[in-house]
Amino acid sequence: MKDREGRGSELKQAIRPIKMSTITDVAEEAGVSRATVSRVLSGSDAPIRPATREKVLAVVAKLGFRPNAVARSLSGKRTFTVGVLVSDIGNPFYAEVIKGVEDAGLPEGYNLFLGNTNFDLDRGTTLIHSLIDRRVDGVIILFSRTSQEWLTTLAGHNIPVTVVDRDPSIPPLESVSINVDFRPGIRAAVEHLVGLGHRRFAHVSGPLDLQTSRRRRDMFMEELAAHGIKPGQIQCEEGDFHIEGGREAARRIFDNNKTWPTAIFAANDLMALGVMGEARARDLRVPQDLSVIGLDDIWPAAHSTPPLTTVAMPRYKIGFQAMSRLMKQLKEAKPGRKTPQEISLATQLVIRESTAPPRR
Amino acid sequence: MKDREGRGSELKQAIRPIKMSTITDVAEEAGVSRATVSRVLSGSDAPIRPATREKVLAVVAKLGFRPNAVARSLSGKRTFTVGVLVSDIGNPFYAEVIKGVEDAGLPEGYNLFLGNTNFDLDRGTTLIHSLIDRRVDGVIILFSRTSQEWLTTLAGHNIPVTVVDRDPSIPPLESVSINVDFRPGIRAAVEHLVGLGHRRFAHVSGPLDLQTSRRRRDMFMEELAAHGIKPGQIQCEEGDFHIEGGREAARRIFDNNKTWPTAIFAANDLMALGVMGEARARDLRVPQDLSVIGLDDIWPAAHSTPPLTTVAMPRYKIGFQAMSRLMKQLKEAKPGRKTPQEISLATQLVIRESTAPPRR
DNA sequence: TCGAAAAATGAAATCGGTTTCAGAGTGGGC
DNA sequence: GCCCACTCTGAAACCGATTTCATTTTTCGA
CATH class of the missing domain: 1.10.260.40 (lambda repressor-like DNA-binding domains)
Structure with a gap:
């Protein structure tokens, strides 16, 4: 906070028009x-x-x-701008990624066009087109949901794109992929839980039409299997990556008459927060009666009651790398199709207070 | 969520280069x-x-x-872009304001340059200059801390600026001011608290060099005075608008040997969350032992434990209006100095569960 | 001291639009 | 049947840089 409320050195600075010289x-x-x-x-x-x-x-x-940057952009080929598409800046996860993007870009003279889709496909399309019209040098897509159509359009216009946490099952259309390796974090989470003595688990997944949701879920199950817990024993409920969705999933889990799980792993922090909210509403104490683990490590997770144990995503780093790689791609000799870059960033478990041994 | 993981109609869409026609x-x-x-x-x-x-x-x-929007920007006078400066997008408050800004601008063809200052004055200056270089049509400044120098620079370049929650004690340099009327919300908060039976209050303010912090504090005291509670009886601690700052202020309040307050009003939600965190650490139950009221109504406030009673800011509306007025200003006949616009948006109390009658 | 190669600079085209100004059609009034 | 006023449209200038190509200077070896 080296900021200050400068008053332009007391003397009431008159607004003298500045003539822009060319x-x-x-x-x-x-x-x-x-x-x-x-x-x-x-x-x-x-x-x-x-x-x-x-x-x-x-x-x-x-x-x-x-x-004049506009004139420069017109004659030169580059605008030194990139578009960043997000489904919801309200989610602190994206906000932190954006910080990384900006920090990487600013020193190189890049400015960011921010686009918020609000989960609306048409709006996303509109945004993509306006970015193309503005001749951004590149685009960074941070969606959990991405339309392939956008990628082909962008590729057709020869605009480099960075996609974060892409679906590995379809061939890459973008030039840079930032993959998130959930394995280490999820493995640690499972070991932590099993070590604590848990045997009955539930999972609140993201929308199952999303590859990343399925990946997180499957990885969780695989790791549990390594400890002898069969997928069939794990109750999975589908959420929507939002608080309310997590809460509803938890409701379904608790309403289920079978024996309740002692630990729930949610595919992201927002849903984990929702799960905790529902638990509280039912007078289930976390972590005494129920352990909860999230994924992302957004700041509210550290300040919830109790503070949430979570699989931390390298949020800032994701943004920083996304932008750095994109710029690298941009710097490379223009000629032709550059080989797609691909890097992987690891997750890691952050243990806080939402996990404890199950009650006997 | 009308979004979908489109795969471009199964047929593996080849990337066919799109020639941009002029x-x-x-x-x-x-x-x-x-x-x-x-x-x-x-x-x-x-x-x-x-x-x-x-x-x-x-x-x-x-x-x-x-x-080509770049060419169009060069020949026409307008770029149909505006810069939005924020001190921290990680704060959901700003994120929601930005949504409003974007929603107002998109239909009119405006795109947003996002600038995050991270509370760094130099960085802000850098951002302002890059925005000027890019010939943005206008700038929206959402800071709690704003350098007057930026405003004079912008005014000198004849770039309309919208400032939110400005310091009314200095003459306006910007062309649109969005004022926030804290009065109704704070009055309702005080009435709520007094009605519950509280008599001992404390306040966690923002940085006191900021006019808006003093305004919030003074208004709180004035309203209390209307109920016969003298300013001298109210313990005030300065915070920094962040969680940790709120927590530390709370620490100071509790460490103070005098009789503890039964209700604390924090100048924003983040600090209120910090206060609740500290209360919990000291085994003070909210709201039984301590009532807490925040200000902003960011989403985590609704999901804290207990859910926070707060003076709600019309966040989205602030952004929407900021952008609308700015565009209106832009549309008006260019010639000369347009009269500064100024509008006021009211706050309102949202009662949740962090407030209750004091213990006897 | 001369000439050629190298170094430094300028003229003009270009990027892709918008806008001014003038010229070409058209139609109507007398 | 003529002239003027519209109505449309095109040529060219312009926005403010970058860049190619050519030309002018220098520099230096012989």
């Missing part, structure tokens, strides 16, 4: 051609006599000249 | 001049013979022509 102004003032000014400023490889360079630089400083 | 292509194909195409497309006031219009439109459809 490269032509600079050229005339410095007595050189626009081409020369351009070369000095945009680090061209053409050699410039030191005297000339200084002369130009002096005028630039004097006039406070800053090149 | 207005010249359209003109040639339609046998008219570029000027005519432009007029047809960008709703110029020049009359076009129906036959010509249709001919052009047909070609546009056939070629799938979409005008």
Whole structure:
């Protein structure tokens, strides 16, 4: 917080109109051609006599000249902008990813167009098209739900795309894939739970039409199987990655007359929070009566009651890498089809207070 | 959720390069001049013979022509972009405001540049300059902390700015102000608390160098005074609008040997959450032992334990109005200095479960 | 000191639109 | 049948950079 409420040094700064100078102004003032000014400023490889360079630089400083990014974008091929598509910035998970994206892009001069789809396919399509119209250099898609149509469109326009947590079962259309390796985190979660003595589990999954939901669920089951617990013994309920969906799934689990599970693993933190809410409503104490584990590690998870044990996603890193790789791709020689990049980031278990040994 | 994991109709859609047609292509194909195409497309006031219009439109459809927004921005005066500056998108409050901004802008063809300052003044300055370079049509500043310098710079460049919750004690430099009227919400909160029987209060404020923090605090005290409770009886601790800051302020309040307050009003939800966290750590039950009221009504407030009673800000509306007014300002005849707009949005109390009668 | 190669710079085209200004059709009033 | 006023449309300038290509300077070896 080095910020401050600056008042422009007490003296009531008058708003004096700033005339935007163009490269032509600079050229005339410095007595050189626009081409020369351009070369000095945009680090061209053409050699410039030191005297000339200084002369130009002096005028630039004097006039406070800053090149018009729009004009630059038109003549150059690049706009130094990328579009970031998110289904809901309200979800802190995405917010943190975006921070990573921005931090990686800013130093390189990139600005972000933010697009919020609100889970609306048509809106997403609209956004994609406006991004194309604006000639963004690249697009980062952070959806849990992504339309393949967007990817083909983007690919057709030769716009590099980074997709996070993609469906590995279909061939990649994007140029950079950030895969999330849920294995280490989920394995640790299962070991943690089993170690605590749990034997009866339930899972609240994301929408099952999403590959990532199925992957998380299957991995959970596989790891449990390694400890002798059969998939058939695990009750799975489908959620929607939102709090309410998690809560409803929990309702279904508890309403089920069979013996209740002693531990529930939710496919994301929001749903885990929903599960805890429902547990509380039924006077089930977490973690004494029920252990809950989430996935994501959004900040509210650390401040819930009790603080949530969760499989942490490297949120910031995901964003940072997504942007870095995209820019790398962008920097590479334009010619032709670049080989798709693909990297994997690991998850890790964060143990807090929503897990404990089951009651006897 | 009308979204779906579209696979582009099973047939493995090949990525066929899409050639971007230009207005010249359209003109040639339609046998008219570029000027005519432009007029047809960008709703110029020049009359076009129906036959010509249709001919052009047909070609546009056939070629799938979409005008290059960059070129359009360069020649026209407008870019149809606005910059949104936020100190932290991780805070759901800002996220929801942004949704409002986007929803208002999208139908009018505006896209958003998102800037996250992370409370860093220099970073903010960098962002402001890049936005100017990119010739955004306007800027929306959602800070609690805003540098006046930015505003003068923006004003100097004649870029309309919308400021939310500005400091009314200094003359406006921006063209649109969205004021938040805390009065109704805070009054209702005080009446609620007093009605429950509370007599000993504490307040966790935001950073006191911020006018908005002082305003919230003073209003709380004024309303209490109306019920016969003197400012001197109210313990105030300064926070930082973050969870941890709220928690620390609570620590100070509890560590204070005097009689504890039975109700605490925090200047925002994040700090209220921090207060509840600290209360829990000290085995103080909320609301039995301590009533807590926040301000903002971010979603985690509704899902905390217990759910937080709070003074709700019209978050979405703030964003929507901020953008709407800005666009209105943009639409108005360019000539000269437009009169600054100013609107006020009211707050309102949302009673949940963090408040109850004090123990006897 | 001369000439050729290298270095530095400028003129002009280009990016893809919008807009001004002027010219070409059309139609109507007398 | 003529002239003027509209109604449409096109040519060209312009927005503010970058970049190619050509030209002017320098630099240097012989």
